[in-house]
Amino acid sequence: MNVIDSGNVAAATAVKLAKADVIAAYPITPQTPLTEKLSQMIDEGEMDAEYVAVESEHSALAVCIGAASAGVRAFTATSANGLLYMSEQVHWAAGARLPLVMCVVNRGVGAPWTVWNDHQDSISQRDAGWIQIYVKDHQEIMDTTIKAFRLAEEVSIPVMVCYDGYYLSHTYMPYDVPEQEKVDQFLPPYHYKHTLTPEAPENLNSVTMPDTRKDIRGDAAPCYMDIRYNLHDEMIQSIEKFEAIDSAFQEIFERGGNPVVTPYRMDDAEHVVVAMGTLANQFKVVIDRIREESGIKVGVLAINLYRPFPIDYIIKALEGRKGVVVYEKALSYGNQGALFGDVKSALYPCEKRPVIQNHIIGLGGREIKTDTLYETLIASCRKADENSGITDTPNWVGLQTVEPTAAER
Amino acid sequence: MSSDIIEIRWHGRGGMGAITAAKLVAEGAFLSGYGGAIMAPTFGTERRGAPVHTSLKISKEKINDLSPIETPDIVVVLDHMIMSEVDVTAGLKPGGMVVLNTPKSLEKSKINGYRVAVAHVNEIALESGLRKGIVNTGIIGAFAKATGLVDIDVLSDCIEREFAGKRAKENAAAAKTTYERTQVEE
Numbered sequence: 001m002n003v004i005d006s007g008n009v010a011a012a013t014a015v016k017l018a019k020a021d022v023i024a025a026y027p028i029t030p031q032t033p034l035t036e037k038l039s040q041m042i043d044e045g046e047m048d049a050e051y052v053a054v055e056s057e058h059s060a061l062a063v064c065i066g067a068a069s070a071g072v073r074a075f076t077a078t079s080a081n082g083l084l085y086m087s088e089q090v091h092w093a094a095g096a097r098l099p100l101v102m103c104v105v106n107r108g109v110g111a112p113w114t115v116w117n118d119h120q121d122s123i124s125q126r127d128a129g130w131i132q133i134y135v136k137d138h139q140e141i142m143d144t145t146i147k148a149f150r151l152a153e154e155v156s157i158p159v160m161v162c163y164d165g166y167y168l169s170h171t172y173m174p175y176d177v178p179e180q181e182k183v184d185q186f187l188p189p190y191h192y193k194h195t196l197t198p199e200a201p202e203n204l205n206s207v208t209m210p211d212t213r214k215d216i217r218g219d220a221a222p223c224y225m226d227i228r229y230n231l232h233d234e235m236i237q238s239i240e241k242f243e244a245i246d247s248a249f250q251e252i253f254e255r256g257g258n259p260v261v262t263p264y265r266m267d268d269a270e271h272v273v274v275a276m277g278t279l280a281n282q283f284k285v286v287i288d289r290i291r292e293e294s295g296i297k298v299g300v301l302a303i304n305l306y307r308p309f310p311i312d313y314i315i316k317a318l319e320g321r322k323g324v325v326v327y328e329k330a331l332s333y334g335n336q337g338a339l340f341g342d343v344k345s346a347l348y349p350c351e352k353r354p355v356i357q358n359h360i361i362g363l364g365g366r367e368i369k370t371d372t373l374y375e376t377l378i379a380s381c382r383k384a385d386e387n388s389g390i391t392d393t394p395n396w397v398g399l400q401t402v403e404p405t406a407a408e409r
Numbered sequence: 410m411s412s413d414i415i416e417i418r419w420h421g422r423g424g425m426g427a428i429t430a431a432k433l434v435a436e437g438a439f440l441s442g443y444g445g446a447i448m449a450p451t452f453g454t455e456r457r458g459a460p461v462h463t464s465l466k467i468s469k470e471k472i473n474d475l476s477p478i479e480t481p482d483i484v485v486v487l488d489h490m491i492m493s494e495v496d497v498t499a500g501l502k503p504g505g506m507v508v509l510n511t512p513k514s515l516e517k518s519k520i521n522g523y524r525v526a527v528a529h530v531n532e533i534a535l536e537s538g539l540r541k542g543i544v545n546t547g548i549i550g551a552f553a554k555a556t557g558l559v560d561i562d563v564l565s566d567c568i569e570r571e572f573a574g575k576r577a578k579e580n581a582a583a584a585k586t587t588y589e590r591t592q593v594e595e
Contacts, residue, residue: 004436167475172432172448174439281473370476
């Protein structure tokens with residue numbers, strides 16, 4: 001059924017369709033309407049779940065960790081400082097291999113306070129061991145959230161579905177709401193093989209020694225480093241799983257494809273923009289115009305799956321291009337854009353490495369004008385063509401009261 | 410901005426329901442074959458009574474550019490008094506349409522360089538059985554008459570669904586009566 005509604009309502013509806021049993025969340029702008037909607041649906045009997053009102057985000061995720069350990073499907077959502085407040089539990093959920101799903105409604109991190117969008121909140125958690133998926137519109141919020149439960153449960157790794165605050169959370173646009181029957185067909189009930197019950201007590205996530213030792217059955221038990229290796233290894237394997245899950249989704253719902261990265265006008269592109277979230281879709285409009293008006297052959301590569309980082313996909317898409325321009329709404333302070341660093345590192349082994357440039361844009365909701373993207377991208381393509389004036393430092397687009405100092409690296 | 414996207418900016422005050430009005434028009438447009446309909450409120454300083462605005466873009470195709478509207482084709486003003494506080498025609502394309510809720514006549518509401526449509530929505534809403542100051546459904550009728558973009562019957566159905574149990578008939582009637590009484594500059 002087609003509806004027009006906000007991204008937050010799309011996310012809440014997806015969680016309802018996924019039949020999450022426990023919701024625990026603490027309200028924070030711009031996530032609030034998502035959890036309000038869930039609590040309303042539960043209150044009105046439209047959704048059969050328990051809503052646990054908590055006093056903080058740390059407790060919200062702790063409740064979800066407890067619920068998933070007790071064998072039920074759990075969901076939470078947050079933004080910005082709320083995500084950071086739960087950070088200790090974020091790492092715990094990954095290490096404990098609990099298949100939670102969390103929507104991160106992306107917002108800039110204080111101080112100073114901002115309620116507006118950028119990606120610094122979820123990017124700051126990129127090394128926690130969660131799968132991170134960035135979506136671009138409401139249909140993707142809906143579909144990816146449903147897929148996320150299946151992915152998390154198949155690989156026993158929690159998944160963050162990240163979507164842009166305001167640009168998606170509070171914006172209304174059309175999307176299809178899948179039928180419950182089909183979602184049930186796609187997403188089997190949650191089954192946790194280590195479900196905590198009094199009948200089968202288990203000791204989970206207790207202190208591990210630096211080196212292996214025998215467990216109570218006399219078998220060599222994995223210790224901390226081995227357990228962490230498994231997380232890393234199985235996270236990388238989850239790329240294939242995500243592809244397979246997307247194929248299964250396509251068979252039932254007749255939409256999807258390119259779940260890991262989404263190419264746009266890439267076939268003959270000499271230059272490629274790399275971006276995540278709504279920014280990648282905005283660039284479709286920009287490069288259509290650039291191709292028409294200046295003849296520069298440029299395409300867009302949207303990174304949907306950011307963790308695990310799809311290195312092979314990046315190489316396949318970008319090796320041999322003249323230029324790659326990474327636009328992003330977050331950075332590793334004192335270094336450069338996190339995505340830029342990741343893309344550059346992925347391309348290092350390539351024989352034909354493109355010239356690669358980095359733009360930081362839209363922090364704390366600073367307006368991202370389509371004209372600005374147009375102008376900066378053309379300039380970046382020209383620089384790459386001439387291979388001059390390229391620096392390894394990020395270029396801050398749209399500063400208003402400060403002038404960037406000349407890059408001197 | 411791509412020329413096949415129609416951009417409409419809605420000006421109201423916090424609590425007036427400009428966002429609901431824009432959302433209803435988005436729904437009506439979508440049901441009428443506009444596959445792309447994006448309604449994006451501006452955020453951050455919403456307070457009851459303070460001027461707010463919201464952006465609506467409609468297009469036959471999916472809309473990928475979610476950036477705010479800079480050069481609207483149409484501006485809808487839910488309260489004419491806002492015009493003394495906010496430049497509602499900022500960026501409005503030459504010859505663009507301004508839809509006004511005002512007690513003033515069309516003659517007295519003209520704005521140089523633009524087309525104006527007026528209706529006294531406050532009065533019509535009261536006549537239709539709504540509480541004082543409920544103008545966000547009536548203004549939809551004025552929008553429909555002034556622009557011809559979405560059929561008033563489609564919009565009226567959207568209003569009845571949205572306000573189910575909350576004076577749905579009265580809200581739909583306000584839109585229809587306003588549609589009939591809206592005066593549009595030639």
